Amino acid sequence: MLAILGGLWQWGARQLPYLLPPLSGVGSSLSGNFGYYVHNALVTLGEATAGLGMGFVGAFVLAVLTSELPLVRRAVMPVAVVLNVTPLVAVAPALVVAFGFGPMPKLIITGLICFFPILINTATGLRSVPQQVLQVYRTMDASRVELLWHVRVPNALPYLFAALRIVFPLSIIGAVVAEMSASGSTGGLGTAISVASSMNQLPVVYASILVLAVMGVLLLLAVTVVERRVLHWHDSVN
Amino acid sequence: MDGSVKVTGTPALELRSVRRVYGFGSAATTALDDVHLTVPSGRFVSLIGPSGCGKSTLLRLVAGLEQPDGGEVSVHGVTPAQACAAKLIGLVPQSPALLPWLSVLRNVTLPQKINRGAAGRRERIADFAERRTAPDMKELLVKAGLGDALDKLPAQLSGGMRQRAAIVRAFGLQPDVLVMDEPFSALDEFTRESLQDQLLDLWEELRTTVLFVTHSVSEAVRLSDTVVVMAPNPGRIVESIDVDLPRPRGERLFGERRFHEYEDLVRERLRRAWHSEAA
Ligand SMILES: Nc1ncnc2c1ncn2[C@@H]1O[C@H](COP(=O)(O)OP(=O)(O)OP(=O)(O)O)[C@@H](O)[C@H]1O
Ligand SMILES: [Mg+2]
Numbered sequence: 001m002l003a004i005l006g007g008l009w010q011w012g013a014r015q016l017p018y019l020l021p022p023l024s025g026v027g028s029s030l031s032g033n034f035g036y037y038v039h040n041a042l043v044t045l046g047e048a049t050a051g052l053g054m055g056f057v058g059a060f061v062l063a064v065l066t067s068e069l070p071l072v073r074r075a076v077m078p079v080a081v082v083l084n085v086t087p088l089v090a091v092a093p094a095l096v097v098a099f100g101f102g103p104m105p106k107l108i109i110t111g112l113i114c115f116f117p118i119l120i121n122t123a124t125g126l127r128s129v130p131q132q133v134l135q136v137y138r139t140m141d142a143s144r145v146e147l148l149w150h151v152r153v154p155n156a157l158p159y160l161f162a163a164l165r166i167v168f169p170l171s172i173i174g175a176v177v178a179e180m181s182a183s184g185s186t187g188g189l190g191t192a193i194s195v196a197s198s199m200n201q202l203p204v205v206y207a208s209i210l211v212l213a214v215m216g217v218l219l220l221l222a223v224t225v226v227e228r229r230v231l232h233w234h235d236s237v238n
Numbered sequence: 239m240d241g242s243v244k245v246t247g248t249p250a251l252e253l254r255s256v257r258r259v260y261g262f263g264s265a266a267t268t269a270l271d272d273v274h275l276t277v278p279s280g281r282f283v284s285l286i287g288p289s290g291c292g293k294s295t296l297l298r299l300v301a302g303l304e305q306p307d308g309g310e311v312s313v314h315g316v317t318p319a320q321a322c323a324a325k326l327i328g329l330v331p332q333s334p335a336l337l338p339w340l341s342v343l344r345n346v347t348l349p350q351k352i353n354r355g356a357a358g359r360r361e362r363i364a365d366f367a368e369r370r371t372a373p374d375m376k377e378l379l380v381k382a383g384l385g386d387a388l389d390k391l392p393a394q395l396s397g398g399m400r401q402r403a404a405i406v407r408a409f410g411l412q413p414d415v416l417v418m419d420e421p422f423s424a425l426d427e428f429t430r431e432s433l434q435d436q437l438l439d440l441w442e443e444l445r446t447t448v449l450f451v452t453h454s455v456s457e458a459v460r461l462s463d464t465v466v467v468m469a470p471n472p473g474r475i476v477e478s479i480d481v482d483l484p485r486p487r488g489e490r491l492f493g494e495r496r497f498h499e500y501e502d503l504v505r506e507r508l509r510r511a512w513h514s515e516a517a
Contacts, residue, residue: 132331
């Protein structure tokens with residue numbers, strides 16, 4: 001499969017030299033400037049994971065609050081839905097204007113993109129404890145905190161992991177888009193791509209894309225490994 | 239109330255003209271109407287009756303999961319909410335309701351970690367001045383035939399084993415009232431009988447008050463000191479039949495005439511309850 005794709009690519013590169021660089025060019029760019037790609041990859045990865053972490057904490061806390069307090073649910077959910085349908089990518093330039101070229105706008109964009117799937121899935125998981133299980137623990141007069149800790153949160157974990165599978169790749173997209181919107185940024189693969197494409201360095205562009213793809217796969221792999229350990233009891237991993 | 243005085247004779251359960259209505263206006267269903275029931279401590283009482291006669295509703299009221307619309311429910315002289323706060327009540331629902339991420343042993347020990355203030359509250363309720371030590375859950379599980387399944391997850395067990403784990407979890411609370419809503423209805427006949435045996439064994443030992451909902455006449459007669467027959471529309475109690483058979487009630491009982499006479503009696507009363515609805 002890979003060989004066929006590679007062959008097609010090479011054929012395309014010969015037909016359309018302005019669209020696709022030869023693989024050898026991509027390869028030599030990668031091996032020649034390995035340190036450069038690693039450095040930028042780490043910058044992007046750092047932004048993506050930090051942004052995701054922020055989004056995660058915010059979404060998780062809010063999910064707990066919405067599932068415990070109907071008032072918060074009614075206040076927050078409409079806002080969250082509006083946030084979700086807003087193309088956050090379009091907000092990136094505005095955030096750059098507001099926060100400058102530092103990491104801040106990147107973290108915010110990434111965090112916002114990751115926020116909604118985590119919020120919705122976690123809130124669903126917290127509330128989908130079977131009625132009879134709740135009844136058993138209510139007759140022991142379990143407190144809300146006990147119920148959360150021993151029953152609701154573990155029950156929400158499969159839902160949370162389903163969200164993480166969506167959100168890890170999204171976090172990279174968020175970081176790259178934010179980097180590209182801040183044209184003066186100092187690092188990151190998104191910056192590398194916009195700089196290289198403005199100078200017509202196609203091999204660098206595609207090498208960066210390749211690195212991004214590999215990063216995405218590795219992140220997904222990491223989620224899967226953790227999921228298998230944590231959710232060993234759940235049908236989804238057996 | 240003075241906690242040091244041991245008041246004897248307080249019934250474990252007392253329902254006085256209890257009423258429960260769901261919905262409003264023309265869509266209202268009277269799930270229970272004018273229900274009186276007194277259960278002395280330590281008795282095994284079954285509720286039996288056609289579907290929709292309010293058996294589960296009655297259990298939910300006793301377990302403090304719902305409030306009556308009229309009348310009074312008391313458990314050892316206190317409200318169901320206070321009884322729950324003191325962990326006097328153990329619930330076995332129709333499904334085992336185990337937590338799928340915990341092993342069998344952890345599932346049945348979790349209740350000990352929950353509501354730790356209950357012991358103190360329990361001592362303040364008149365009937366229970368004495369202190370209790372937590373039971374050895376492993377031993378209880380072994381007794382229930384789950385010795386090989388301690389570290390297994392619920393998904394790795396058969397339906398009968400899961401229901402046994404749910405029963406052990408409830409007994410582990412050392413509840414003073416055990417409420418069970420058709421706990422064996424999803425099991426095959428054979429498993430059902432062996433679980434009845436085990437339930438009786440555990441009960442002989444711990445002697446809690448049991449309120450047990452069932453659809454099976456022979457199950458009701460075999461297990462109970464008293465069979466309470468209910469009728470629907472509106473849900474009400476039509477008869478209490480005391481089952482005067484010796485215990486322990488092993489398999490031999492099934493061959494005895496007296497057992498079948500009780501079965502026939504309950505069946506006949508059920509039929510009457512059914513017809514009273516049609517009328
Ligand atoms: N949450 C509810 N909302 C509305 N109606 C309810 C509710 N719970 C019970 N009912 C109604 O109350 C009546 C009694 O229900 P209940 O579940 O107590 O009957 P049951 O005797 O347990 O029946 P079954 O043997 O089928 O379990 C029924 O008519 C039912 O439709
Ligand atoms: Mg019922």
